[in-house]
Amino acid sequence: MRFDHNIMIHINNLSYRYPDGTLTLEGVDISIDRGEFVAIMGPNGCGKTTLVRHLNALLMPTAGSVSVFGMDTKDMSKVWNIRQTVGMVFQNPQTQFVGTTLEEDVAFGPENLGLPQNEIRKRVDRALLEVRLMEYKTHAPKTLSGGQMQRAAIAGVLAMEPECIVFDEVTSMLDPESRQMILDTIQQLHQSGKTIIYVTQRIEEILPLADRIVSMQDGRIEFMGTPHEYLASVGSHVPAITSLMRKLKEKGFDVRDDVFAVDDAFLEIIKACRMVEKENIDDE
């Protein structure tokens, strides 16, 4: 296969069967560009987690192939390269915290890479600054909140300097405030040029951020496209704001029904109201 430098991850006709025989992925094709923000959505058990665990060679395809920057994940000699390129943050902050203090945890990845001590120190400090946890660096995990631990997990991945970071339902165990903080951090990482793959069940948190939405159902891709295309095509699973706009449109108001941000909806509604006012004046 030709190696295109702009393609970060190429998934070709991927199928995966668990050792017990259940088929969890079937014929999945996705190509993810460098610097792209892709959200993967779908209900529990649709195969989202199974899919992303292929991206850094935690799982091997039963059929088809996954390649990262042209490196096939089946190539055992490339496994450590691939895992360095694609970092992964998981759902439960508690079970991915390895160190006895925050800085030791962030250092875990670079230590595994066998980097010299001063380089590890530099990377740990840089990563802690990026997630704004510098002042907690000698804290033990039991003194950190769930949100802080999850940001620590992000720092742990950043310290390995990956090109791409996969977030697997990282906000599902957090309170709203910590969730927003994590989302802000992720957006910032995306702006700094990282490729982001974000698995979630919450449509509303991801529509404003993602370049592309992939919606999955029973191990297959059901929809793939931009957030606006998603809203235009999928009927049921939409944010509250979008439902409101749809209802207004049904009642005859001239508004777009593919908006999801409060500000956009506000502008649309104001515009529609002005229109109604103007019509009334014209009638008189």
Added chain:
Amino acid sequence: MNELFLSYIPKNSPLHRLDPRTKLVALMVISIFVLQTVTFSGLGLFAASFIMLAYFSRVNAGTFSHSIQPMLVFFVFIFLMHLFLTEGEIIFRIGPFRPTFDGLITGTIVTTRFMLLILFASLFTATTRPTMIAYGIERMIRFVPLKRIGISSFDIATMMSLSIRFVPVLLDNARQIRYAQISRGLDIRHNILRSVSTTITPMIRESLQTADDLAIAMESRCYQGKYRTSLFELRMGAMDWGVLGGISCVVFLFFLLR
């Protein structure tokens, strides 16, 4: 268990600054000597040196008493065993109980020895980060050919620091399972056996799940169980060599005088 038992107390003292390997060697030598001591004056010497070191460590005395407390039952038990079961001159008789003077003396000596062992161990853990202990041990056993049995010194060090990290997590899990079951009507006081069995099954399942999640997280951060470096570099300073030299002199003199 008491969370302060053998815990690390961050301070800036000469003892904290020593290399963990130096402290490990010192702890081993001291332990061997303490176990060999049979006289009160000898034990007194160790007690005095403990107090001196504890003073230098800047760790407050409460920490050490927290480390002694959970072991008190054990100490009392050992003392009583010796008091009543040693042959010799009888102090008094109450029914079948016949404490002896010899028992009193050996009991005191043996109990004091154990107390000193715990105190020195807690001095070591109070002045050394858990990771540094693990890393120090890793460096000391790196030359042992563990490969033959399929593990590396790095595996052992990682296992040790993971145990330190996850014991509180598992205790927390156990507590949650317990509450869940009490809230569903399990009477723990009247049915101890049942409460143990109903707690243990979900505990094991949960621990395996935790271990599984942890393994995946570690693997995706490139953990290979092979050579790895550390955020904290171990460096033997002048003081470390001084301490080790001092220990060697004492050991040498001891054998010379015997």
